[in-house]
Amino acid sequence: MTTSPRGREAQASSIAAPLQTRSQQGLVRMLQAGRELIETSGNLDDLSINDIVERAGTSIGAFYRRFDNKDSFFEVVQDAAMEEGLEYVRETVERDPAWRSNDAGTLADAVISFYVATFRRNRGLYHASLLRASQRKESWDAVKSTNHEVLAMVVPRLVSALAQSRGIKTDDNATQSLEFEVRATLQMILGMLVNSVLNDPGPLSLSSRQLRSWLQVRLRRCLGLPEG
Incomplete structure (x- = not known):
């Protein structure tokens, strides 16, 4: 999906772009872990940063190098999910x-x-x-x-x-x-x-x-x- 303007702004302000493949993989794991945990709990207040990094196999430091806080993390996860949905619609409409x-x-x-x-x-x-x-x-x-x-x-x-x-x-x-x-x-x-x-x-x-x-x-x- 093409990231929405709000999504691009959130990503620009929240993520320090990883320079190494290992860092990129850690970022992907954190976003996936957050997506799974949010889907399970349905409430960001029930989710801790420790939960995210433990599930992703990363660290608190790695989290804060990319995100200001849990809210900015949620925005990036949400934007990614919305873009994924839009891409699905585009493909479905065409095929x-x-x-x-x-x-x-x-x-x-x-x-x-x-x-x-x-x-x-x-x-x-x-x-x-x-x-x-x-x-x-x-x-x-x-x-x-x-x-x-x-x-x-x-x-x-x-x-x-x-x-x-x-x-x-x-x-x-x-x-x-x-x-x-x-x-x-x-x-x-x-x-x-x-x-x-x-x-x-x-x-x-x-x-x-x-x-x-x-x-x-x-x-x-x-x-x-x-x-x-």
Whole structure:
């Protein structure tokens, strides 16, 4: 993924660029260890720098040569995860037949599958980010910025397919109306997924086997598409 401006700034201020391969490997291990620990705990406050370096097989000194503190470390880990997700979307949009399909139902199902998989894969990271955001830290901004980029790739394709399914000529007014419809529906669904991260409600928790199919049906219904 191409690092976001915020990510580049965080990396520039937080990391003293390693000059040796061994140092680079240590950095990679620390970032991977932090990613795994954050995903497990879902709360940065529960994670110590000792936990990170012990899991990575490095040292406290090595950590502080690259990061100012645990917050700056989290920002770099988060930016890397967001960039990884964006790269996956770019590749999927280019290669996956479902995403390249002009069938609105097929595309809608693919969008839901992507978001459910993303929230499941990043559940701990998102939870930690939301908790930090509640403390007035701009942690969730990175996730929101990434989602804006995802929507920029997804929405025009879904609008085009939806217009075709309805036999609508996509003039400016029609396009704006359909785009609002698509964005508003996805906003509602994303709100449900965020709630699942924070509150783990039942019966549709993030781990529910029915979650993906249930959301696919709701998206189809909201967009007036036949249920698959």
